[in-house]
Amino acid sequence: MIPGEFDYHSPQNLQEAVALLQQHGDDAKVLAGGQSLIPAMRFRLALPEVLIDINGIDGLEYVREDNGHLAIGAMTREVELEESAVVQQKFPLLADAARVIADPIVRNRATVGGNIAHADPANDHPAVMLAYGAEVIALGPSGTRAIAIDDFFVDLFENALTDNEILTEIRIPTPGANSGGAYVKVERKVGDYAISAVAVQLTMDRDVCTAVRIALTNVSAVPMRAKNAEAALQGKTITPETLEAAGQAAAAECDPSPDLRGSVAYKRDLTRVLVKRAVQKAVERASNR
Numbered sequence: 001m002i003p004g005e006f007d008y009h010s011p012q013n014l015q016e017a018v019a020l021l022q023q024h025g026d027d028a029k030v031l032a033g034g035q036s037l038i039p040a041m042r043f044r045l046a047l048p049e050v051l052i053d054i055n056g057i058d059g060l061e062y063v064r065e066d067n068g069h070l071a072i073g074a075m076t077r078e079v080e081l082e083e084s085a086v087v088q089q090k091f092p093l094l095a096d097a098a099r100v101i102a103d104p105i106v107r108n109r110a111t112v113g114g115n116i117a118h119a120d121p122a123n124d125h126p127a128v129m130l131a132y133g134a135e136v137i138a139l140g141p142s143g144t145r146a147i148a149i150d151d152f153f154v155d156l157f158e159n160a161l162t163d164n165e166i167l168t169e170i171r172i173p174t175p176g177a178n179s180g181g182a183y184v185k186v187e188r189k190v191g192d193y194a195i196s197a198v199a200v201q202l203t204m205d206r207d208v209c210t211a212v213r214i215a216l217t218n219v220s221a222v223p224m225r226a227k228n229a230e231a232a233l234q235g236k237t238i239t240p241e242t243l244e245a246a247g248q249a250a251a252a253e254c255d256p257s258p259d260l261r262g263s264v265a266y267k268r269d270l271t272r273v274l275v276k277r278a279v280q281k282a283v284e285r286a287s288n289r
């Protein structure tokens with residue numbers, strides 16, 4: 001279908017973009033890669049009266065290590081994550097996810113900021129960032145603020161940004177010694193959203209898991225951490241029994257909907273299996289560091 005009518009603005013800097021957002025309030029939408037927003041407009045699921053295209057703003061595309069964290073500019077395209085040496089070497093959970101987001105054509109346009117701002121539980125970055133304990137940087141009329149990722153996803157397609165704020169950067173803490181992470185996703189075919197996927201970031205002291213964060217993709221209405229699964233591993237020796245307990249906890253606490261990708265029972269059981277696989281892979285990576 002053809003989208004509804006809208007006014008189009010192409011600000012050249014962030015201040016101009018924020019001023020436009022302030023002027024138009026919730027009638028306006030930021031346009032980043034357009035890979036979620038344009039389809040939603042074509043289906044008339046989104047009917048913004050004003051589009052504020054931030055593709056002309058310089059300085060929002062970067063991936064760099066900075067003061068103990070990885071800083072990712074909001075307009076960084078997925079393909080840049082895939083090709084980043086620092087991501088490959090130090091952020092394997094993010095590297096795993098970057099390879100399985102949509103397909104190469106979408107990844108050339110889609111942005112990391114847009115993926116997170118869209119707050120779609122089917123998107124892969126929300127779970128990845130929840131597992132890392134990332135921070136979102138937002139710019140509004142009164143300046144910049146940092147939002148903990150645990151507070152960012154408010155509801156289905158709803159985030160903690162106010163109407164006049166732009167997401168400018170995502171910060172991922174650099175993992176310490178003996179840490180490992182993994183993202184494991186099952187999709188119907190290459191390029192599809194997950195049936196279920198699991199993000200894990202943990203720290204080991206020999207066989208004992210001393211810190212762990214686990215988050216799930218597309219098995220809840222809001223991107224979620226699997227806190228009962230985390231509790232099943234925290235402070236425990238990793239054995240087949242503790243892995244199974246974590247998998248079962250995640251299967252019980254997720255809340256999938258039945259759809260063409262599968263029944264509720266199937267998605268819960270898949271989540272159980274994927275938690276076990278992702279934790280095992282993360283433990284192997286932690287041991288090799």
Ligand SMILES: Cc1cc2nc3c(=O)[nH]c(=O)nc-3n(C[C@H](O)[C@H](O)[C@H](O)COP(=O)(O)OP(=O)(O)OC[C@H]3O[C@@H](n4cnc5c(N)ncnc54)[C@H](O)[C@@H]3O)c2cc1C
Nearest residue numbers: 030032033034035036037102110111114115117123124167
């Ligand atoms: C065929 C197809 C398959 C896909 N498969 C996957 C997949 O497997 N996994 C996955 O994770 N994603 C997938 N996607 C979604 C894709 O990754 C999207 O690009 C992403 O969800 C949104 O990024 P974008 O830059 O395109 O944002 P846009 O579509 O431009 O914007 C999305 C939303 O975020 C808001 N927004 C964007 N940037 C900002 C900002 N800086 N500040 C404030 N608000 C902002 C917009 O206003 C809009 O509401 C797929 C998309 C397609 C078309």
